[in-house]
Amino acid sequence: MLKDGHGRVVDYLRISVTQRCNFRCLYCMPEKPFSWVPRENLLSYEDMFKFVKVAIDKGVTKIRITGGEPLLRERLHIFIKMISDYKPDIDLCLTTNGFLLKQTAKLLKDAGLRRINVSLDSLDKQTTIKISQKDVYDDVIAGIEKARDVGLGVKINCVPLEGINDHEILDILQYCQELKFPVRFIEYMENSLASADIVGLKAKDILNTISSKYSFKKLPRQNTSVAAYYELENGYQFGIIEPYEDDFCESCNRIRLTAEGFLIPCLYFEDALSIKEAVQNDDIDGACAMLEKVLLNKPEKNKWSKNTNENEISSRAFYETGG
Ligand code: SAM
Ligand code: SF4
DSSP, rough: OOBBSSSSSOEEEEEEESOSSOOOOTSSSSSSSOOOGGGGGOOOOHHHHHHHHHHHHHHHOOOEEEEEGGGGGTTTHHHHHHHHHOOTTEEEEEEOOTTTTHHHHHEEEEEOOOOOEOOOSSSHHHHHHHHHHSSSHHHHHHHHHHHHHHOOEEEEEEEBTTTGGGHHHHHHHHHHHHHTTOHHHHHHBTTTTTTTTBBBBHHHHHHHHHHOOOOOOOOOTTTSSSSSSEEEETOEEEEEOOOTTTGGGGGOEEEOTTTTSSSOSSSOOOOEEEEEHHHHHHHHHHHHHHHEOOOOEESOOSOSSSSSOOOBBBBBOOOHHTT
């Protein structure tokens, strides 16, 4: 069993397989184009898998593949199959913008993927273009439908932004209810790479909007969930992730591996250690030692709390860490 320096059990590994993305979401990517990490600097699937085996052997039971846009990395299904063949009962899931799902969903499912989270910020074509800065709506919807049809579990993530998609909260809730997809509304987490003029809705505003149409009750917190869950009178459940108010760090069970081989103990802070050299040299003891060091130094709490000084905005890129 893996434990961090604060006694928390760590059993969830998030792997960002690429920082590249075909979208430019206002809340995630810088406006101006920038240079990506060269492909030759990325960890190969084989080297990532060496670390994955260490993590699984030491107690990781859940792995999420993310990015950037993970479906942009070639042969992703091969990597998924490596993991699923090694530990068939692992909880293996993926977070995607959905654009390439139509052509990949079946391959991914056959390789052992069980569930996907798809980012869907709007049900309107023009609003989608405004947020992702690309004409992607039809492909995303087709991708979601295909994923459902091949038997992948689908969850939706939505980041409500003031004056942009905040009027669609009820529509998204309705769409997800009809298709029986759980939805999680995520508070926009400020970071210096996002578009400067966006303002995210806070949980209380999201709940206010929902209460204009529905009655709901708050559910008891599920152990390590970062979302608070609510249930409508008809039994449908939705979640809200509120890093500014909620102390979900108390039960944080995650570590992150980036495409370049950095192990990151916390989404907020810049700290990271590279496992690249160790895995490339087949130094499994070295990789274990790095993992233990990162866990020992895992921060107790993020700093998105309401007392955060404005000058302390995180510069951690979501497209590198995978959110
Ligand atoms: N490209 C994939 C996607 O969009 O689902 C996976 C990577 S993306 C970084 C993972 C999640 O992080 C998405 O659900 C996205 O909405 C969320 N995200 C990105 N930047 C965020 C921010 N500044 N605040 C809150 N959520 C953010
Ligand atoms: Fe790309 Fe996902 Fe970031 Fe949007 S949120 S820019 S889809 S990595």
